[in-house]
Amino acid sequence: xxLILKTTTITKPAIPHIFRHTHISxxxxxxxxxxxxxxRVDHDDEKTTLKIYTHITEKMKRNANEKISNYFSEVxxxxxxx
Numbered sequence: 001x002x003l004i005l006k007t008t009t010i011t012k013p014a015i016p017h018i019f020r021h022t023h024i025s026x027x028x029x030x031x032x033x034x035x036x037x038x039x040r041v042d043h044d045d046e047k048t049t050l051k052i053y054t055h056i057t058e059k060m061k062r063n064a065n066e067k068i069s070n071y072f073s074e075v076x077x078x079x080x081x082x
Contacts, residue, residue, distance in 0.1 A: 024053035029060055 005014050012018055020041065027037045034046055043049045 021053055024049065025055050025057070028054040029057050031063075 001014055004019075010018060010022070024037060024041055027040070034049065037054075038044075038046060038049050041049070041053075
């Protein structure tokens with residue numbers, strides 16, 4: 001486990017649960033759907049997965065901004081042209 005920690009930026013005490021937590025957060029960041037994440041980690045309640053294990057990362061914020069920009073670019077361009 002110490003070898004793994006040397007290759008990460010994890011600063012919290014290394015307990016197995018931290019890797020589970022990180023794994024779920026990374027799945028969410030990779031845009032894996034909630035049902036698949038829940039099945040993979042044996043969760044029955046989506047609230048547990050969403051409230052405790054998933055976090056909005058900087059990468060997720062950037063991806064959301066890009067998607068919004070791409071999705072609404074046509075609308076925004078139409079507004080500018082009028």
